[in-house]
Amino acid sequence: MSTAIVTGPPVPGSSLESDLRALGFEVRAASDTAEAEALLTAVPADRRVAVVDARFVGHVHALRLGLTDPRFPLAAIPGAVTAQPAARPALARALAREAAAGGATALAVDGLVTALDADVHRPELGSLVAAVPTDPQVRNEARQAVAGVDDEAIRLKSAVKSRDGFFTTFFVSPYSRYIARWCARRGLTPNQVTTASLLTALIAAACAATGTRTGFVAAGVLLICSFVLDCTDGQLARYSLQYSTLGAWLDATFDRAKEYAYYAGLALGAARGGDDVWALALGAMILQTCRHVVDFSFNEANHDATANTSPTAALSGRLDSVGWTVWVRRMIVLPIGERWALIAILTAATTPRITFYVLLAGCAFAATYTTAGRVLRSLTRKARRTDRAARALSDLADNGPLAGFVSRTLRAPLGSPFLVALAGVAVLTVSLFSGVTWAPVAGAVVYALASGQALARPLKGALDWLVPPLFRAAEYGTVLVLASKSGVNGTLPAAFGLVAAVAYHHYDTVYRIRGDAGAPPAWLVRAVGGQEGRTLLVTVLAAVLTAAQFKAALTVLAVVVAGLVLVESIRFWVSAGAPAVHDEGEPA
Numbered sequence: 001m002s003t004a005i006v007t008g009p010p011v012p013g014s015s016l017e018s019d020l021r022a023l024g025f026e027v028r029a030a031s032d033t034a035e036a037e038a039l040l041t042a043v044p045a046d047r048r049v050a051v052v053d054a055r056f057v058g059h060v061h062a063l064r065l066g067l068t069d070p071r072f073p074l075a076a077i078p079g080a081v082t083a084q085p086a087a088r089p090a091l092a093r094a095l096a097r098e099a100a101a102g103g104a105t106a107l108a109v110d111g112l113v114t115a116l117d118a119d120v121h122r123p124e125l126g127s128l129v130a131a132v133p134t135d136p137q138v139r140n141e142a143r144q145a146v147a148g149v150d151d152e153a154i155r156l157k158s159a160v161k162s163r164d165g166f167f168t169t170f171f172v173s174p175y176s177r178y179i180a181r182w183c184a185r186r187g188l189t190p191n192q193v194t195t196a197s198l199l200t201a202l203i204a205a206a207c208a209a210t211g212t213r214t215g216f217v218a219a220g221v222l223l224i225c226s227f228v229l230d231c232t233d234g235q236l237a238r239y240s241l242q243y244s245t246l247g248a249w250l251d252a253t254f255d256r257a258k259e260y261a262y263y264a265g266l267a268l269g270a271a272r273g274g275d276d277v278w279a280l281a282l283g284a285m286i287l288q289t290c291r292h293v294v295d296f297s298f299n300e301a302n303h304d305a306t307a308n309t310s311p312t313a314a315l316s317g318r319l320d321s322v323g324w325t326v327w328v329r330r331m332i333v334l335p336i337g338e339r340w341a342l343i344a345i346l347t348a349a350t351t352p353r354i355t356f357y358v359l360l361a362g363c364a365f366a367a368t369y370t371t372a373g374r375v376l377r378s379l380t381r382k383a384r385r386t387d388r389a390a391r392a393l394s395d396l397a398d399n400g401p402l403a404g405f406v407s408r409t410l411r412a413p414l415g416s417p418f419l420v421a422l423a424g425v426a427v428l429t430v431s432l433f434s435g436v437t438w439a440p441v442a443g444a445v446v447y448a449l450a451s452g453q454a455l456a457r458p459l460k461g462a463l464d465w466l467v468p469p470l471f472r473a474a475e476y477g478t479v480l481v482l483a484s485k486s487g488v489n490g491t492l493p494a495a496f497g498l499v500a501a502v503a504y505h506h507y508d509t510v511y512r513i514r515g516d517a518g519a520p521p522a523w524l525v526r527a528v529g530g531q532e533g534r535t536l537l538v539t540v541l542a543a544v545l546t547a548a549q550f551k552a553a554l555t556v557l558a559v560v561v562a563g564l565v566l567v568e569s570i571r572f573w574v575s576a577g578a579p580a581v582h583d584e585g586e587p588a
Helices: 016-022 033-042 060-067 085-102 109-115 136-147 151-158 166-185 190-209 213-240 245-272 278-302 311-319 323-332 336-349 352-380 387-397 401-409 417-432 439-454 464-486 491-514 522-527 530-544 547-573
Strands: 002-007 025-030 049-053 074-077 080-083
Touching: 002 016, 002 033, 016 025, 016 049, 016 060, 025 033, 033 049, 033 085, 049 060, 049 085, 049 109, 060 074, 060 080, 060 151, 074 085, 080 085, 080 109, 085 109, 151 166, 151 213, 166 213, 166 323, 166 336, 190 213, 190 245, 213 245, 213 336, 245 278, 245 336, 245 352, 245 491, 245 547, 278 352, 278 387, 278 464, 278 491, 323 352, 336 352, 352 464, 387 464, 387 491, 401 439, 401 530, 417 439, 417 464, 439 464, 439 530, 464 491, 464 530, 464 547, 491 547, 522 547, 530 547
Parallel strands: 002 025, 002 049
Antiparallel strands: 049 080, 074 080
């Protein structure tokens, strides 16, 4: 329950109190500033409190945006301010100052907002009306303005992301927003819709795993249905302003879980038909994960950089001003909507092998296009990166105890972090394809040394944001190559499970950083070995064990890593300290 304190004398014909009750507020009236202060003191400390001017005229959705969004401790619109429990002291201090200045006079809510000694969120209202009329004529004009704007239409429109892919914008959002409203009116939560989307995708994967044409067709249809629900959950969150810590975790991780589970279903279905495509499935998961790491690393490196301009960025901005180029540029990077539609159609109409071939080709082109553009921007801009950005990139690198020891021991940097990391990856790659049994172990040792040296200095260079993606490609690629070489049935599925578990750990790290919660605890990184430790371990296991034993070792390693990272991740995201954000989906 939340409490709204309405200040000032009642206004005849006003629907303010009923609007506030409809939004879930218990309404209390205060005739002057002193009474408002007393009512605020009497409200239980664990409640959200709003202070609203009795003269307020505006749309219900304006009140909803200003007073019910859980992401902001303090928020205000003209004539109204709200404080969550953590920000109640700031509101109480401001109200006490106002009461001391004129306790027996009517409270000016906008003046109270100005007196707050904390950051106040002010939502963008657009054509929504929120005003405090001072005379009958102005009040009448404000009411006419309210009647002239359909706030429900605006609420529906704002439920859809302003920037999205072509397929999502034109083939899903025109009707999914109405599904979101239907869910809201029946009391469904975004988390429930997110879970329904996951279950639908898992059923789709199970249908694909049957290996029959009927199963493939059903899988394609269900995958599209899962994507529609995936769009709906975010639209429902924006429509009803239901943002939560648990929702952040579910929405951030389930998209990846759905897609990669579907890859596994396709691989199982192909195996039933006698075609082994596990290497392709694992390759697709690796490529997609590395694409995401490129996105995350580039954004973290540059979002708070100073002097962050370049001719390339200016050209990109000009292209975005031309209608058709906007959609072409969004489509060629294969965002989630286009990618899932492509997978669904190919699953229903072709074979898993063709599906993976087309998916890999499309994602490889998209990755080349986006990465090349970002490299060009990085080389032409004069950005100065912050310590926060360098720390985020270091956390994304996921170096473990071995690389940490190297960083502390060999303090003299050998060169640019990016070039050192690139050299280590190159040595590891050559060793994996050398054909010598122990060569990958030696290559992994050199790679571990390079990993430590790459982080011996802050990652502030023009191309240092590429260090985390290089490490992801090296670790995952090592598992793929060595599992493919084993020649034992079941090794590649075990490798798929291991990479999926490690990828979950890396996605979890990303979303913690995006929520300003920092990296996972150091004990977890040490327990799972860090990226260089796991890479070295896998090469040693491949060298000393038989092919059958290597398969078993990968399976055990996958279970151990998955158990550790899942337990810690769930503990964090359902705790009170997790960031109260709702992920709105990555473009890729």
